[in-house]
Amino acid sequence: MNSGILSFENVTFTYNAEDEKVRPAVANVSFSIQQGEWIALVGHNGSGKSTIAKLMNGLLFPGEGNVKVMGQAMTEETLWEIRSQMGMVFQNPDNQFVGATVQDDVAFALENNGVPHEIMVERVHEALSQVKMEDYKDHEPHHLSGGQKQRVAIAGALAMRPKLLILDEATSMLDPQGRTEVIETIRRLRESTGLTVISITHDLEEAALAERIIVMNQGRKHVEGSPTDVFKRGNELTEMGLDLPFAMRMTHLLQEAGVNLQEEHMTDDELVDELWKFYSKA
Amino acid sequence: MMEKMIFGRFIPGDSLVHRMDPRAKILFVFLFIAIVFVANNAIGYAILLGFTLLVVFLSKIRLYFLINGLKPVFILLVFTFFLHLFFTREGDLLLSIWVIDIYEEGLRQGIFISTRFLVLVFITSILTLTTSPISITDGIEILLGPFKKIKLPVHELALMMSISLRFIPTLMDETGKILKAQMARGSDIGSGPMKERVKAVVPLLIPLFVSAFKRAEDLATAMEVRGYRGGEGRTRYRQLNWRIADTLSLVLLAGLTAILWYFRT
Ligand SMILES: Nc1ncnc2c1ncn2[C@@H]1O[C@H](COP(=O)(O)OP(=O)(O)OP(=O)(O)O)[C@@H](O)[C@H]1O
Ligand SMILES: [Mg+2]
Numbered sequence: 299m300n301s302g303i304l305s306f307e308n309v310t311f312t313y314n315a316e317d318e319k320v321r322p323a324v325a326n327v328s329f330s331i332q333q334g335e336w337i338a339l340v341g342h343n344g345s346g347k348s349t350i351a352k353l354m355n356g357l358l359f360p361g362e363g364n365v366k367v368m369g370q371a372m373t374e375e376t377l378w379e380i381r382s383q384m385g386m387v388f389q390n391p392d393n394q395f396v397g398a399t400v401q402d403d404v405a406f407a408l409e410n411n412g413v414p415h416e417i418m419v420e421r422v423h424e425a426l427s428q429v430k431m432e433d434y435k436d437h438e439p440h441h442l443s444g445g446q447k448q449r450v451a452i453a454g455a456l457a458m459r460p461k462l463l464i465l466d467e468a469t470s471m472l473d474p475q476g477r478t479e480v481i482e483t484i485r486r487l488r489e490s491t492g493l494t495v496i497s498i499t500h501d502l503e504e505a506a507l508a509e510r511i512i513v514m515n516q517g518r519k520h521v522e523g524s525p526t527d528v529f530k531r532g533n534e535l536t537e538m539g540l541d542l543p544f545a546m547r548m549t550h551l552l553q554e555a556g557v558n559l560q561e562e563h564m565t566d567d568e569l570v571d572e573l574w575k576f577y578s579k580a
Numbered sequence: 581m582m583e584k585m586i587f588g589r590f591i592p593g594d595s596l597v598h599r600m601d602p603r604a605k606i607l608f609v610f611l612f613i614a615i616v617f618v619a620n621n622a623i624g625y626a627i628l629l630g631f632t633l634l635v636v637f638l639s640k641i642r643l644y645f646l647i648n649g650l651k652p653v654f655i656l657l658v659f660t661f662f663l664h665l666f667f668t669r670e671g672d673l674l675l676s677i678w679v680i681d682i683y684e685e686g687l688r689q690g691i692f693i694s695t696r697f698l699v700l701v702f703i704t705s706i707l708t709l710t711t712s713p714i715s716i717t718d719g720i721e722i723l724l725g726p727f728k729k730i731k732l733p734v735h736e737l738a739l740m741m742s743i744s745l746r747f748i749p750t751l752m753d754e755t756g757k758i759l760k761a762q763m764a765r766g767s768d769i770g771s772g773p774m775k776e777r778v779k780a781v782v783p784l785l786i787p788l789f790v791s792a793f794k795r796a797e798d799l800a801t802a803m804e805v806r807g808y809r810g811g812e813g814r815t816r817y818r819q820l821n822w823r824i825a826d827t828l829s830l831v832l833l834a835g836l837t838a839i840l841w842y843f844r845t
Contacts, residue, residue, distance in 0.1 A: 381805060386806075393795045393798035393799050394802035395746070396806075398742055402818065405817035409814050409816060410814060411807050412814060415815060418815065418817050439749075454806065455806075
């Protein structure tokens with residue numbers, strides 16, 4: 299089987315392995331991700347999503363099973379090499395800003411990897427222009443909005459020109475505008491660079507943008523598939539503590555109320571379109 | 581009150597002094613502190629004062645602003661002056677009012693010591709006013725570089741300093757939020773006897789500490805993910821460049837020393 303850019307093979311991880319009563323945070327999970335894909339990892343609180351993210355870049359090592367990145371097994375030796383190929387953005391915009399100003403922060407990963415100064419200057423500029431934050435390069439973090447800080451964090455992750463970008467609930471602490479900014483940035487990046495993106499999220503509307511969704515439930519992989527296939531499971535997802543996208547909930551409610559809608563809708567626009575058609579037929 | 585205090589504050593600008601290499605400025609201040617002690621007579625102190633005013637002028641920081649911002653320091657200065665004035669009992673008796681005797685030597689010492697104090701405060705304030713904290717950190721890191729040989733964790737200290745500086749506004753914001761949250765729950769920090777007020781601070785500090793630890797943990801993870809593994813093999817994004825003006829400033833200081841030495845009695 300083609301193991302792609304990143305793969306998990308029967309990975310199990312338990313935080314307190316000695317304690318028999320603790321159930322594994324991640325249990326027997328397998329999946330593989332191909333170059334250039336956009337994957338969404340969804341699941342209720344405590345379903346093991348962040349643990350998976352940490353296993354992906356060697357912040358944690360699996361108790362059982364294997365994690366492979368770009369064909370290499372994750373070990374102490376390959377760890378730093380792998381990390382330099384993988385950008386990661388976390389939830390809290392304040393707690394991942396290391397530098398004194400925007401440009402210092404973007405340069406942080408480059409400094410750590412011993413990149414020479416002239417190349418650093420180029421890369422910082424390139425990364426900042428990819429997230430449209432060049433004008434803010436001398437700004438200090440407390441003068442930026444949450445969305446701007448997250449875009450800087452993305453630039454910081456991109457500076458090393460990684461093959462893979464992991465976003466662990468990167469939009470969950472932002473206001474709607476900040477969220478749109480970040481999602482737009484990612485969409486644009488994927489178009490221009492073909493970056494592989496793994497976004498971990500609670501928000502199924504955000505997940506609907508991905509090509510493939512992996513649903514986690516209590517440390518196990520529940521289902522995996524295209525957004526349309528996954529969302530067909532409607533109630534099953536709601537019972538697991540996930541919120542369906544607004545358009546889908548609306549469709550279901552309308553159907554229950556006897557409105558004869560034909561299809562499932564993931565975006566507001568699609569729903570509105572069908573409602574128009576429905577209205578003109580009636 | 582706090583807004584006016586300029587001790588330790590940075591005022592961005594584009595003067596000759598602002599543009600100097602932080603290493604040169606730090607060296608300059610340390611050498612200056614030593615040189616001040618060469619002066620031991622009126623001419624010496626007058627030269628020092630003149631030199632200091634020249635530096636202030638070059639930094640384009642208004643003298644009024646400097647004096648106004650250093651008011652609390654002046655209280656200390658006046659206090660030192662009177663201490664010497666009243667308690668030195670050497671030389672001729674100049675004045676005797678009631679129980680206070682003022683001697684010539686007392687007046688001399690009073691003026692000299694407070695001038696010395698004044699020039700030191702001015703020069704160090706000029707350093708912090710014209711250099712951003714992060715540049716000072718960079719300067720210190722490079723100047724202390726040689727001490728890495730004796731296992732002094734220079735890089736780590738500098739990184740700690742810059743991260744602390746970076747988090748000051750964040751933690752200030754947070755303190756404000758917690759304060760409001762506690763006030764909304766009926767806590768009263770602004771009034772009451774001292775003991776009550778101190779007690780009211782505890783519920784402010786505990787959440788602040790908890791969140792600071794959480795932040796530290798997140799930050800450590802974010803740093804590790806971005807490949808941080810200590811100072812070894814790291815390159816620097818911020819470059820310092822030492823220019824002719826920086827060398828000249830130190831030459832100027834050598835000149836000052838020579839002149840002071842010449843007039844020394
Ligand atoms: N450092 C830790 N030590 C012990 N147990 C932990 C630790 N971190 C997470 N866990 C446990 O592991 C399980 C999975 O946690 P994880 O953080 O991966 O969930 P998550 O899906 O990211 O949740 P959320 O949506 O809240 O971020 C949870 O039961 C959690 O309590
Ligand atoms: Mg999580």
